[in-house]
Amino acid sequence: EVLKAWRASVAGKCAEAAKKEEVEFLKAETAGSFVLPEKGEAPMRPRGEEKGAVVPCKNVFMDFGANVGDTMGHMMDTGLVGCDRKDLGITVKPGHFNIDTFRIDDSDWNRITGHLSNMVKSRPGGAVGPEDYCYYGVEGNPVFTERLHRLEDWAMATEPRPMAHMHFFTESVGAGTDGPTQLWLDTVNEKQNFWGSSIFKDHQDVRKSASAGNSTAKAADVMGYTVSSLLKKTSMAFDPHASPEDRK
Structure with a gap:
């Protein structure tokens, strides 16, 4: 309830502001x-x-192919609010949790x-709000x-916490069956954070990576999870100890 009260307070101050300086504040x-913990100083999570x-959790956001974690940052942003007072000639942006600097800045929302x-x-x-959601990212690379x-340690140590719970299933992928599998690596698209890594060996970026290195395609041993398995782990809808209301 802390974040909800904070947003209501900001909205009220925005509406009641009589001067530009009050909005700037x-x-x-x-x-x-x-x-916000300093980068690298948050306590390590399980x-x-x-x-x-x-x-x-009752509300779950599942992010397959979490990559560098930027979508988690965008989800955290949705709990921030700005102030648009064109009548006073000023607009304050909601703010942005910067996952590279581990600070809040005024970058535009994308x-x-x-969405x-x-x-x-x-x-x-x-x-x-996002504080009513749990975020689970799945990333194989x-x-x-x-x-x-x-990033997870930092976000979970932030006070008040932007989301109810956050966790990355690292070196893990969505798969047709549960159990160990392989992720074929894209090693050439560095600017795109190696977005072509795939569970399919014949993916075009996997083939390009092999050609660039004059070698066979490279693979990483990862854990595969089915969607149903992940939902059983993360959603109250499948928790036998949850109340009927929480299972809705």
């Missing part, structure tokens, strides 16, 4: 409303199958953030493992 208030790593914001607001049940662990 809201920008500093947004950044000052969150306690990983994989460790107790506490995964918590069943279309993904806008996620609409998704969150459309959830039945009244004033729903081991090149991102350390980065995603640090």
Whole structure:
């Protein structure tokens, strides 16, 4: 409820502002409303199958191919609010959780953030925010493992926490069956964060990577999860101990 109360407070101050300076103050208030750990200083969270790593939730956002974790950052952004007072000649942007600097800045929201914001607001049940969601990212490429662990630790240690729970299934992929499998690696599209890595050996970027290295395609050993298996782990709808209301 802390974030809901904070958003209501900002909206009220925005509407009541009589001077430009009062609106400008809201920008500093947004950044000052969150306690953000310094990069790399957040306490380490449980990983994989460790107790506490995964918590069943009523509202689950599942991100397959989490890559560098940017979608989690966009989801966190949806809980921030700005102030548009054209009558006073000023607009304060909502703010942005920067997953590279681990700070809040005033970067513009992109279309993904806008889409996620609409998704969150459309959830039945009244004033729903990202704090009512759990985020689970699934990423197979081991090149991102350390980065995603640090990002998860940072986000979970942020106060107030932007989402109810956040966790990355690293070195893991969506698959047709549960169990060990392989991810064929894209090693050439660095600017696109190796987006061509695939569970299919014949993917064009996997073939390009092999050609560029004058070798056979490279693969990483990863864990495969079916969608149903992940939902059973993460959603209250499948939790036998959850209340009938939480299973809806």
